[in-house]
Amino acid sequence: MQVQVQDEKELAKEKAFQARIDAGEKIEPKDWMPERYRKQLIRMMSQHAHSEIVGMLPEGNWITRAPSLRRKAALLAKVQDEAGHGLYLYSAAETLGIEREELIYQLNSGKAKYSSIFNYPTLSWADIGAIGWLVDGAAIINQVALTKASYGPYARAMVRICKEESFHQRQGFEIMNTLASGTDAQKKMAQDALNRWWWPSLMMFGPPDDNSPNSADLMAWRVKSDSNDTLRQKFVDRVAPQAEFMGLRIPDDKLKFHPETESYTFGEIDWAEFNHVIRGNGPCNKQRMRARQKAHEEGAWVREAALAYASKQA
Ligand code: 3HC
Numbered sequence: 001m002q003v004q005v006q007d008e009k010e011l012a013k014e015k016a017f018q019a020r021i022d023a024g025e026k027i028e029p030k031d032w033m034p035e036r037y038r039k040q041l042i043r044m045m046s047q048h049a050h051s052e053i054v055g056m057l058p059e060g061n062w063i064t065r066a067p068s069l070r071r072k073a074a075l076l077a078k079v080q081d082e083a084g085h086g087l088y089l090y091s092a093a094e095t096l097g098i099e100r101e102e103l104i105y106q107l108n109s110g111k112a113k114y115s116s117i118f119n120y121p122t123l124s125w126a127d128i129g130a131i132g133w134l135v136d137g138a139a140i141i142n143q144v145a146l147t148k149a150s151y152g153p154y155a156r157a158m159v160r161i162c163k164e165e166s167f168h169q170r171q172g173f174e175i176m177n178t179l180a181s182g183t184d185a186q187k188k189m190a191q192d193a194l195n196r197w198w199w200p201s202l203m204m205f206g207p208p209d210d211n212s213p214n215s216a217d218l219m220a221w222r223v224k225s226d227s228n229d230t231l232r233q234k235f236v237d238r239v240a241p242q243a244e245f246m247g248l249r250i251p252d253d254k255l256k257f258h259p260e261t262e263s264y265t266f267g268e269i270d271w272a273e274f275n276h277v278i279r280g281n282g283p284c285n286k287q288r289m290r291a292r293q294k295a296h297e298e299g300a301w302v303r304e305a306a307l308a309y310a311s312k313q314a
Helices: 002-022 035-060 069-094 100-108 125-146 152-180 184-203 215-220 228-246 271-281 285-298 300-313
Strands: 256-258 263-265
Touching: 035 069, 035 100, 035 125, 035 215, 035 285, 069 100, 069 125, 069 152, 100 285, 125 152, 125 184, 125 228, 152 184, 152 228, 184 228, 184 271, 228 263, 271 285, 285 300
Parallel strands: none
Antiparallel strands: 256 263
């Protein structure tokens, strides 16, 4: 009898919770929430934070080789922003009752995912343009939708992060546009970067809707307001005209504009490649993991010093 009363109480709480979500209310850290909601948010927000931190690696690779002081300053600022986004998102995830150390352990042990896109190499300066233009462009589409997320700390973090992403996307587009209107060699470099970053950028939005196990819950709880495929379509419709403006060719023979819908249809994404990368077998997964593990080990003395100082103050 006791268990039945307990279940009924839980059900009533879940019903009241869903009514709050449906009314468009924000859920705050101290509010009651179903354990599944909390776990889903920890998964999504921590992987988002991991992506920001790992995302610094491919771009950091070009800071010392930027072609001008202006480009170097913009890239430095961007990489520093990404670090801040990661810390911001780790702090937002901690409001759900998980320790920062646990989150870092999950990343460095390979238990947690981070965005597939950061497992590709940056082979030329044009890659830095392609990342800003395409990867941050994709992130903006995804993250603007997340500014409406039902979990307060996540939605508020997104508002702040999206402001900085716009600068990231603009500086990337400017690099690509400068190269595309430069010498033949520069235009070739820009086209090569587009060829390598286009399809992995589409994969950033996640698997197709009919193979997205988390989306149903996340959309019912208004964490995600659009599906993976809807956001991917928004990205293609926004970026394809930009490539055309720059005189760059998107590497998809099936890409076609439909004036009646003012939208593009495009070719099949290689989901085998996507799964290969998210299972840890992409071109740079091992290198990225080693870099993060090394940084954590080398940073041990800073953590020890900070803890020693804090305990002395206590
Ligand atoms: N890379 C790695 N894993 C991915 C992925 C990707 N691009 N897309 C999906 N996955 C994983 C999911 O994590 C899930 O695995 P899990 O259950 O073990 O965590 C599985 O594939 C199935 O995918 P779902 O569609 O069911 O998962 P979600 O509903 O969580 O959707 C998502 C995936 C669209 C990435 C969503 O999690 C999301 O919007 N996350 C927040 C935004 C984010 O993380 N962006 C990453 C890039 S950050 C960035 O670009 C920073 C910028 O400054 C450069």
